Amino acid sequence: MKALHLPLAALVAAMMVPGTATAKSGGVQVKIFATYVAPDGKITAIKTDQIGLPAGTQSKADDNVAPTVAIEYFLSDTLSLETIAGVTVHDVSGRGALGGTTLVSDASIVPATLTFKYHFGKEGGMRPYVGAGPSYFIFIDEKPGATTLALGATRQKMGDKLGAAFQAGVDIPLNDRGFAISLDTKRYILRPTATWYAGRTEVLKTRHTLDPWVVSVGAALRF
Incomplete structure (x- = not known):
């Protein structure tokens, strides 16, 4: 698990301010999550190989837990737009012929995501939801792993990429002032x-x- 620093203090302070009643249309909801990120990372094609990867080489990105923040704007009682903010850090390790080796070190990922959500149930009660939308993954400051350095690589770059996110979760109210527990699961295609x-x-x-797979649990406040 790797450390991550985000400017959450202002949002935490906002969570402590009494909110308005949840039984209303429109408004903004802020969520602070602990988020578990479980990527795949499997190699699907080798485009260039001048360092002689062994036959049967495969790869896997490691899992991580990071804080994330979601901001959601309600267009109506049932429809909303949500964006998330966060950074997660991963290594990519070898599998197969390179089992136990490191191919990529400390790749920081910013998953810029916007989902369009539909909420079930009535305001003031439990609100399951589903959503989907585009995601643009930005990779920052990644480095060659020890193995690819030994094979002659001196620099490494993951290409930023447009993908898609599919989402399901539930908001469970704690009181009539806008506080709730939120459980959220996303599957990204990238x-x-x-x-x-x-x-x-x-x-x-x-x-x-x-x-x-991105699984989050946290607290929500709706204004």
């Missing part, structure tokens, strides 16, 4: 590429199925 360089020369390029 096919990024990873490129390793020796100096400025591309020596390895692979395509991956990332497709993370």
Whole structure:
């Protein structure tokens, strides 16, 4: 599990301010989550290989837990738009012929996501929901792992990629002032590429199925 620093203090303070009643249309809901991120990372294609990967090489991204913040704007009683903010950090390890090795180190991911949600039930009660929308994954400050460094790579880059997110969850009210517990699950569909360089020369390029499951639990306040 890797550390993550987000400016959450202002949002935590906002959670302490008494809210208005939940039984109303419109409004904004802020959620603070602990989020478990479980990506795949499997290699689906090798585009360039000048460093001689062993036959049967495969990969897997490790799991992580990070804080995230969601801001949701209600268009009506049942329809809303939601965006999330957070950063999660992952290594990519070898499998198969390179089992136990590290291919990518400390790849920070910003999953810029906007979902359109439909809420069931009545305001003031338990509100299950489903949603879907686009997601743009931004990769920051990733580095070659120890194994790819040993094979001659000096620099590594994950390509930013547009994907999709599918979402389901439930908001469970705690009182009539807008406080709630929120449980949320997302499945992302994402096919990024990873490129390793020796100096400025591309020596390895692979395509991956990332497709993370993202499971969150936290507190919500609706204004």
